[in-house]
Amino acid sequence: MKTRSFFFAFLSGILLLGLRGNPATAQEGPAPSASPHGPAGLLPGTEKWIAVFKERSFDLSSFRRAVFDHASPEVIRAITADLEKRARREHAPFAALVKKLGGRVTETWWIIDGCALEIPYSKIPLLRKYPNLLLLVPDRIQVPLSPIKNSTNIKNHRVDPLQAKGILGKGVTVAILDTGQDSDMAGTGRPHAVYYVNGDPTNTTGGGIKGSRLLANVQIGKMPPDDVQGHGTAVAGIAAGGGWKNSAADMGHVPMAGIVGYSIADTRGGGCYTSTVVRAWQRCGAEKALYGIVAANNSYSGSPNPLDPAQQALDSVALNADILPVVACGNSGRYTMRSQSCANGLAVGAVRYDTKKVASFSSRGPLYGDARRYYPDLCACGVSVVMPARNRETSNTVGSGTSMAAPQVCGAAALYRSLRKKATALETKAAILATTENVAKQNPSAPYNSRNAYGLGFLRDDRLAEVAQGKGFIVNDNLTAFTRKKTFQMPVQAGKGYSIALAWNRYNVKSRGWSDLSLTVKMANRILAASDTPRNLYEKVVFSTVLSGKVTIEVKASTLERSPLPFSLVACEVPPTAFSGFFTSYGRGCKGTGIVREVTTVLPMDYAGKWGETQTDKILGYYDHRCQQIYSPSQVPQYFSTSVIAFRHDETYSPSIWNYWAELTIDMGTTTVSPSRMTRYFVSNIKGTMLRVLPKTKVKLPYWTKVNTSTSNWLIRIPLARPFTYVKKQGEYLILDIVKTNSSIGTSNAAYFIDAVSDATNVPVSRLFSSSASAYFGTVQQGMGAVVGFVPSKNEGAVPVLDSPDEPRIGKTITLAVQRARPNAVGGIVLGFSDRTWAGLTLPLDLTPIGAPNCSLLAGLNVLFPTAVDAKGSAAMRLTLPRDSSLILGRIYFQALILDPPANQAGLSWTNGLKGIIGG
Numbered sequence: 045m046k047t048r049s050f051f052f053a054f055l056s057g058i059l060l061l062g063l064r065g066n067p068a069t070a071q072e073g074p075a076p077s078a079s080p081h082g083p084a085g086l087l088p089g090t091e092k093w094i095a096v097f098k099e100r101s102f103d104l105s106s107f108r109r110a111v112f113d114h115a116s117p118e119v120i121r122a123i124t125a126d127l128e129k130r131a132r133r134e135h136a137p138f139a140a141l142v143k144k145l146g147g148r149v150t151e152t153w154w155i156i157d158g159c160a161l162e163i164p165y166s167k168i169p170l171l172r173k174y175p176n177l178l179l180l181v182p183d184r185i186q187v188p189l190s191p192i193k194n195s196t197n198i199k200n201h202r203v204d205p206l207q208a209k210g211i212l213g214k215g216v217t218v219a220i221l222d223t224g225q226d227s228d229m230a231g232t233g234r235p236h237a238v239y240y241v242n243g244d245p246t247n248t249t250g251g252g253i254k255g256s257r258l259l260a261n262v263q264i265g266k267m268p269p270d271d272v273q274g275h276g277t278a279v280a281g282i283a284a285g286g287g288w289k290n291s292a293a294d295m296g297h298v299p300m301a302g303i304v305g306y307s308i309a310d311t312r313g314g315g316c317y318t319s320t321v322v323r324a325w326q327r328c329g330a331e332k333a334l335y336g337i338v339a340a341n342n343s344y345s346g347s348p349n350p351l352d353p354a355q356q357a358l359d360s361v362a363l364n365a366d367i368l369p370v371v372a373c374g375n376s377g378r379y380t381m382r383s384q385s386c387a388n389g390l391a392v393g394a395v396r397y398d399t400k401k402v403a404s405f406s407s408r409g410p411l412y413g414d415a416r417r418y419y420p421d422l423c424a425c426g427v428s429v430v431m432p433a434r435n436r437e438t439s440n441t442v443g444s445g446t447s448m449a450a451p452q453v454c455g456a457a458a459l460y461r462s463l464r465k466k467a468t469a470l471e472t473k474a475a476i477l478a479t480t481e482n483v484a485k486q487n488p489s490a491p492y493n494s495r496n497a498y499g500l501g502f503l504r505d506d507r508l509a510e511v512a513q514g515k516g517f518i519v520n521d522n523l524t525a526f527t528r529k530k531t532f533q534m535p536v537q538a539g540k541g542y543s544i545a546l547a548w549n550r551y552n553v554k555s556r557g558w559s560d561l562s563l564t565v566k567m568a569n570r571i572l573a574a575s576d577t578p579r580n581l582y583e584k585v586v587f588s589t590v591l592s593g594k595v596t597i598e599v600k601a602s603t604l605e606r607s608p609l610p611f612s613l614v615a616c617e618v619p620p621t622a623f624s625g626f627f628t629s630y631g632r633g634c635k636g637t638g639i640v641r642e643v644t645t646v647l648p649m650d651y652a653g654k655w656g657e658t659q660t661d662k663i664l665g666y667y668d669h670r671c672q673q674i675y676s677p678s679q680v681p682q683y684f685s686t687s688v689i690a691f692r693h694d695e696t697y698s699p700s701i702w703n704y705w706a707e708l709t710i711d712m713g714t715t716t717v718s719p720s721r722m723t724r725y726f727v728s729n730i731k732g733t734m735l736r737v738l739p740k741t742k743v744k745l746p747y748w749t750k751v752n753t754s755t756s757n758w759l760i761r762i763p764l765a766r767p768f769t770y771v772k773k774q775g776e777y778l779i780l781d782i783v784k785t786n787s788s789i790g791t792s793n794a795a796y797f798i799d800a801v802s803d804a805t806n807v808p809v810s811r812l813f814s815s816s817a818s819a820y821f822g823t824v825q826q827g828m829g830a831v832v833g834f835v836p837s838k839n840e841g842a843v844p845v846l847d848s849p850d851e852p853r854i855g856k857t858i859t860l861a862v863q864r865a866r867p868n869a870v871g872g873i874v875l876g877f878s879d880r881t882w883a884g885l886t887l888p889l890d891l892t893p894i895g896a897p898n899c900s901l902l903a904g905l906n907v908l909f910p911t912a913v914d915a916k917g918s919a920a921m922r923l924t925l926p927r928d929s930s931l932i933l934g935r936i937y938f939q940a941l942i943l944d945p946p947a948n949q950a951g952l953s954w955t956n957g958l959k960g961i962i963g964g
Contacts, residue, residue, distance in 0.1 A: 096353055096356065101134065104154070111333065120333045128154055147162050155325060155360050194430070219335075219339070220279055222280075222309075223267075223274070224267065225261045225270075227253055228270045229434075230435040237287070240286055257284070262327065267307060272307075274441065275314055276314075277434045283296050284455055293432070298455050304331070321342070325354070328340055338457065340368070340369050343371065343448075348412045358389060370389055370390050373419065379412070388549045388550060391421050392422060394426025394445065394446045395425060396427040403444065406426070408492075409497075410496055413696050416753065424453055426452075456503055467512070479507035507618070516614055517544075519532055521599075523601045524604075532597045532599075534615055545614055546611060547581065548561055560601065562576035565598070588620040599611060625852040633844055636841070636942055637841065637947055642835065655694070669814060670784075671781075683769075687768075693752045712770075712778075714732050714779060724821045724824050726781070726819065732776075737767075798831070801831060805827070807826050809827070810824060810828065811829045842865075846860065846861070853962065854963070865953070866917065866947070869944060870912065874907070877904055902954075934962045941953070941955070
């Protein structure tokens with residue numbers, strides 16, 4: 045007892061004394077949517093549309109195996125002919141329905157499970173009822189996005205020194221999906237000089253049309269393949285040009301590579317339908333073996349939606365035909381509504397040559413509709429690019445746009461695969477990202493000073509060639525449902541810098557969801573670098589080492605779309621960079637008398653830290669309605685008690701309604717009906733006594749103008765009139781019944797969206813919905829339901845939390861923040877130099893002997909900084925770390941304590957520990 049009293053008196057005295065001297069306080073439009081109509085069809089009174097289906101009886105595994113086994117073009121031609129027959133057979137019932145409705149199917153694809161059609165707009169609602177239909181979208185028009193010498197020199201992509209060594213891309217082919225190629229230059233009957241070896245039309249060793257390197261120029265759209273606009277010829281020149289008859293002429297990235305043109309132009313201006321793009325990607329994939337295509341460029345507008353038919357086709361070609369797709373990120377500045385998703389490929393932004401400053405027109409992320417996905421993937425020269433001019437060999441054209449940046453990357457991809465013949469498209473993607481140059485210093489000002497402006501950096505062919513020639517560290521492996529983590533050892537040298545990129549593909553092109561992998565680098569149990577972005581299909585880290593030896597590279601899956609999931613990892617040496625410090629939480633705090641205001645229970649539980657697959661306006665928006673939700677027991681905790689129900693708005697932007705309220709009635713209870721057996725009758729699903737937790741009440745709902753960036757952001761909170769307690773029992777399921785009877789906009793449709801689940805496979809929740817508030821029956825949607833959060837009804841007894849939003853770095857000021865502490869209390873933050881020992885004692889030190897059960901001292905009590913807790917239970921302290929390079933990679937430890945007399949005999953509550961590794 046004497047020890048306890050002394051300890052408490054010592055801490056109280058020093059805290060109160062410190063507070064008198066230096067108190068610390070806590071510091072606290074998208075573009076218009078497109079028309080719903082499709083372009084006019086050839087059949088009178090029809091529109092052009094595209095249908096994508098949910099499932100089919102075959103997949104592309106035979107085609108993919110043949111490609112990766114390097115089967116002959118004849119074998120692959122036979123496989124694709126069979127796939128085409130199967131696709132026609134599968135879509136025959138749909139084609140018959142379209143015909144019955146006064147339309148026709150104009151073409152069927154196998155590269156994706158879909159077809160193009162013409163149909164009267166009035167029949168679209170009937171067509172949407174087709175059982176196997178996944179997507180029905182208008183066949184929209186896409187458009188081309190509008191000097192090589194500057195791009196390839198030593199100041200920029202550094203291709204010229206490689207070409208001086210004879211690295212010219214021989215033995216591989218690039219495909220250009222564009223406005224066509226200048227295959228009949230000014231009516232001469234031969235291609236433009238840019239397609240010939242060394243730009244010399246008399247050198248007919250190229251193996252293609254008239255002895256050029258233009259192996260084929262294929263008409264896909266309505267316009268002839270001979271370039272109708274000039275865009276395609278210019279793009280091909282950047283990627284793989286051989287020069288032309290002009291003093292400003294220069295070679296592209298791979299001037300000895302083959303070129304195949306796929307002319308997608310449907311208009312003289314180069315515009316094309318989405319269906320034409322799908323057809324071109326399918327042809328490109330089918331002819332991969334015939335021409336040896338390793339990379340393909342499409343510098344056109346498109347859709348950020350990965351379910352868009354063209355994006356499905358692009359990703360399918362990367363996955364099944366082993367071709368790396370490269371696209372322009374768009375020329376719309378801060379908008380990405382017309383940018384291509386290109387999930388399995390690379391989207392490229394534009395910078396100015398020499399300065400490497402991001403061009404103002406280059407589209408900047410995040411990607412529209414996917415707020416957590418960084419965009420573009422990387423950047424390249426795309427301003428004032430000198431290019432070959434269609435039908436004019438002694439002249440040239442100068443252009444700016446991400447159209448010019450994308451083929452720089454496409455050519456670089458071909459260069460890599462020409463040097464490393466066994467490399468896959470996936471490995472090539474990882475290699476390109478690993479070898480980029482950091483251009484953050486060249487872009488210090490907003491809005492160009494972020495990854496959403498320049499991606500992972502600037503294309504560097506020289507580094508890429510070094511990796512291909514054996515100077516890198518390359519791993520091609522896979523994760524499985526049983527092996528979700530793999531580690532690899534890589535040698536490093538003191539004082540060197542390293543870059544590592546990890547890449548993987550999405551496999552189900554009919555889904556917006558894909559695998560989520562993380563990348564961590566450790567040395568001697570210290571984390572040197574880590575990357576875990578939630579929506580990009582790659583991760584990258586850059587780090588420097590102060591010790592020689594080996595680092596451990598850890599690849600880990602938090603979600604796996606399939607098992608096994610192949611991945612590629614590429615590492616290379618880069619100029620040394622500052623080491624990034626970081627904080628990690630460790631240990632547990634102990635309960636005090638602070639207030640819990642956070643959502644602690646999320647249903648379904650699997651969605652506590654991830655977004656639902658969709659969003660819904662049911663419950664809070666839509667017309668007046670009734671909605672029941674039943675949850676699987678595996679998605680509900682053993683026990684929870686709540687006095688507040690919460691919802692979160694979606695990570696996909698859907699503008700809310702200003703000054704909006706909804707009149708709601710909420711009942712909660714248990715039932716014996718499981719989500720998979722939910723009936724269409726509301727009363728039949730209620731087997732017990734429901735508790736009316738909210739009688740009919742006008743609930744004012746928050747207004748927002750941004751996407752939700754965190755799954756922990758529960759802005760929508762509705763206090764309940766009566767608390768609800770749930771105790772899990774065998775054979776019972778949690779049921780939620782919400783009725784909306786009015787709103788601030790009356791009975792009109794209120795587009796007020798919240799995050800929601802759509803998982804018909806696992807069925808974590810199901811809902812019954814009716815558009816009538818007084819309905820007896822409705823429509824059952826298995827696997828569908830809003831994500832719901834609950835705030836505890838007993839809101840005292842919180843465990844205080846210590847965290848920091850900052851990076852610990854020498855010379856930098858960091859903020860240490862305490863939350864959930866006893867309001868208006870006195871507190872302190874402990875700084876320790878160890879989490880193992882202090883004053884001869886072993887840490888963690890159990891504080892039960894001094895009257896603080898379940899509490900532990902987690903950090904050495906070397907320095908104690910007093911602080912004050914405000915009325916909200918928050919406190920903050922700012923601390924500047926010394927500018928001393930010897931501290932880099934050193935560790936510091938923090939823990940906070942709160943003087944909380946009611947908490948226990950010692951009158952203390954403690955936070956978790958916070959470990960910082962210092963960067964610099």
